[in-house]
Amino acid sequence: MIHMKWLLYCNILMIPLFSGCDSSENNNDTGTYRIYKEYLVDAYLEVEKMYGRQLNATTLELYFSGKKYGITSENASEVAKFKELAVKHNDDFSDYITVDFGYTVGNYVSYAENFTGIEIRSSISWGEGHSAGSTLNDLCYFTAYSFAPTLKDHAKGGLTHIRKHADELTAADMELLQDGFLRLDFSDGNSRLSEAQVITISLSTLSGRVLRADLKIGE
Structure with a gap:
């Protein structure tokens, strides 16, 4: 009997200990949960080259190569560089955020340097007003996700969807x-x-560099 009472006493003591360990709030109805993040962005990619590929009959994708600096890196100098970039981008988030169940620390990757503009051109005519070599910006939607509104304006959620004609960016x-x-x-x-x-x-x-990709398609 004494042994059973001792086990019950231990279990009661352990309840508050474990209930305070999990800082997340799961929501199975929406497939999301809330976590505390010191930094909103987990890693920064220092872009060296840009590439393009065709996804379907209406969509192109841009992707990049370069050095990545993340908070989860085992290299102390890379973590130091990450923190330097976090300061540069005013990422002192230190708040709770809603993420989906597929999220793990390291998934939120941004670019070390901000972009300022884009130009899309073709080697062939795209119809009236769009002769070969002229800009297609007014025909093209630029779509992306940005961390900036959350950090600047405390928008809900970590990411804001951007969808604009390229000439309106x-x-x-x-x-x-x-x-x-x-x-x-x-x-x-x-x-x-x-x-x-x-x-x-x-x-x-932002520094004045121009990244360029020439994409052969339709062949």
Whole structure:
């Protein structure tokens, strides 16, 4: 009997201990949960090169290579660089945020340098007003996800969806974009991506660099 009472006493003591360990709030109805994050962005990609590929009849995707600096790195100098970039981008989030169940620390990757503008051109004519070599910005939707509104304006959720015609973009729209989700969408019924051509994409950065990708498609 004494032994059973001792076990019951121990279990009662342990309840508050374990109930305070989990700082997340699960919501099985929405497939999300809330966690506390010191930094909103988990890692920064220092872009060296830009590439493009065609996803379907109306959409192109941009992707990048370069050095990544993350909070979870085992290299102390890389963590130090990450924290330096966090200060540069004013990421002192220190708050709770709702993420989906697929999220793990390290998934939120942004670019070390902000972009300021984009130009899309083709080697062939895309119809009236769009001769070969002229800009296609007014025909193309630039779609991405940005961390900036959450850090600047305390928007709900960690990411804000950006979808604008490329000729309407501002520098603010291109700050702290999430790596891996940049699309160029010609979905207004004007796409000629099925025709053989070279699409040239030029992406400007805050420091004045211009990243360029020449994409052969329709062949």
